[in-house]
Amino acid sequence: MTVTVLKVSKNSNPNSIAGAILSSMRENERAEIQSVGAGALNQAVKALAIARGYVAPSGYDLVCSPAFQDINIEGENRTAMKLVVEKREL
Amino acid sequence: MTVTVLKVSKNSNPNSIAGAILSSMRENERAEIQSVGAGALNQAVKALAIARGYVAPSGYDLVCSPAFQDINIEGENRTAMKLVVEKREL
Numbered sequence: 001m002t003v004t005v006l007k008v009s010k011n012s013n014p015n016s017i018a019g020a021i022l023s024s025m026r027e028n029e030r031a032e033i034q035s036v037g038a039g040a041l042n043q044a045v046k047a048l049a050i051a052r053g054y055v056a057p058s059g060y061d062l063v064c065s066p067a068f069q070d071i072n073i074e075g076e077n078r079t080a081m082k083l084v085v086e087k088r089e090l
Numbered sequence: 091m092t093v094t095v096l097k098v099s100k101n102s103n104p105n106s107i108a109g110a111i112l113s114s115m116r117e118n119e120r121a122e123i124q125s126v127g128a129g130a131l132n133q134a135v136k137a138l139a140i141a142r143g144y145v146a147p148s149g150y151d152l153v154c155s156p157a158f159q160d161i162n163i164e165g166e167n168r169t170a171m172k173l174v175v176e177k178r179e180l
Contacts, residue, residue: 010128038100038132045131045171049156063153063176066139081135086153 003028005082008047010039017047021062021085022054031085034069041081048085061088093118095172098137100129107137111175112144115152121175124159131171138175151178 006020017033024031033048035041052062062085069082096110107123114121123138125131142152152175159172 038128041132041135042128042171045135045156045173046158049158049171052155052157061155063155063178065142065151065153066135067142068136068139081132081139083135088153 003030003032006031006033008033008035008040008044010037010043012040012043012047014043014046014050017043018050018054021047021051025055025062025085025087029087033064033083033085034071034080035083036071036073036078036080044081044083048083051085055087056090059090061090062086063088093120093122096121096123098123098125098130098134100127100133102130102133102137104133104136104140107133108140108144111137111141111152115145115175115177119177123173123175124161124170125173126161126163126168126170134171134173138173141175145177146180149180151180152176153178 021031033044035044064083069080111121125134154173159170
């Protein structure tokens with residue numbers, strides 16, 4: 001199953017990203033977040049902290065595994081951080 | 091058991107933080123990283139990605155759970171991100 005990658009920028013709203021994480025968890029049991037730069041990663045991690053609060057009443061928690069990812073943006077090579085988000089039963 | 095909190099700044103070296111994460115995992119089976127600001131969080135998450143590579147040959151992976159944390163730095167209230175790092179068997 002293909003998971004839609006959530007591309008986050010430094011201007012993304014953490015609450016909106018958190019909602020998108022939940023939506024992806026419901027559909028695919030996982031979420032993938034891609035960010036380029038410190039500001040974008042900051043929003044992604046904040047969103048994950050918020051999303052943990054959203055899912056806690058349902059009896060599970062979220063954990064993430066970060067990895068580097070080489071990507072190409074408009075012909076330029078950049079290193080993105082990919083966060084794979086998965087469920088963990090409480 | 092008290093886990094020493096690894097305080098990371100934007101000037102911290104991700105490889106050094108990765109080494110400190112491994113050391114904490116060996117002693118306590120977990121690590122806690124605290125960062126204030128996007129630059130510091132960026133170094134912390136990079137370190138975690140590097141540390142995953144260090145532990146993979148030992149047959150386990152690392153996952154993290156981020157949370158907000160209110161802290162006081164020199165009389166000023168700040169919001170830090172706390173990353174709790176735990177093992178996951180492969």
